[in-house]
């Protein structure tokens with residue numbers, strides 16, 4: 001996993017810091033909302049006020065990808081939204097599988113927002129015979145033993161790990177052996193792979209602990 005100082009290469013071989021990359025989805029969300037509200041153009045100052053970041057941060061962030069703004073005009077919202085979508089790879093369909101079809105796996109599969117962003121959940125996998133064969137929003141739960149065959153037949157970009165902590169590392173290794181390059185890890189475990197394997201951890205418990213820290217440090 002890159003740390004906050006590591007730089008990664010964009011498609012154009014330019015180094016983009018992970019901190020910038022982390023901010024891009026938020027730009028994309030704001031631009032999407034502006035577009036829905038029929039806003040045609042916006043200055044970096046207006047955008048910065050809405051987003052509560054500095055205008056210079058927005059300009060710097062976007063300059064990493066070529067700028068997009070015009071002096072005296074600001075940003076064309078639709079153009080910037082589409083370009084941001086391309087940068088985030090959302091103009092392509094990203095097939096996802098979910099491994100672990102329990103509470104969280106099913107909740108992810110039920111989330112319609114993924115579809116609109118080009119993410120397509122094409123299969124869930126589990127070991128529990130009671131879950132195998134059922135469908136979640138039209139997507140089938142397969143026996144984990146079907147994983148290898150499934151991955152040979154489908155192009156899968158991302159595997160979400162929503163299975164018990166004790167099983168996550170072994171299953172992640174199996175997925176990587178089968179060619180998966182990106183893991184969206186929800187299990188409370190650190191996965192260690194060579195850097196070409198991309199791991200994005202989502203840990204709600206850590207987020208609420210941070211909030212707890214902030215509540216209590218304010219009260220001291």
Ligand SMILES: NC(=O)c1ccc[n+]([C@@H]2O[C@H](COP(=O)([O-])OP(=O)(O)OC[C@H]3O[C@@H](n4cnc5c(N)ncnc54)[C@H](O)[C@@H]3O)[C@@H](O)[C@H]2O)c1
Nearest residue numbers: 100102103104126127128162163164165186187202203204
């Ligand atoms: N990251 C977060 O914010 C967050 C939030 C909630 C839960 N979690 C974690 O997500 C995981 C799932 O939580 P849950 O509440 O959905 O649990 P759950 O028990 O409802 O679901 C886990 C599923 O994994 C399946 N499973 C077990 N071994 C497997 C294997 N080898 N291959 C495939 N499937 C297997 C089980 O049969 C079960 O259906 C846990 O590790 C939990 O700690 C993370």
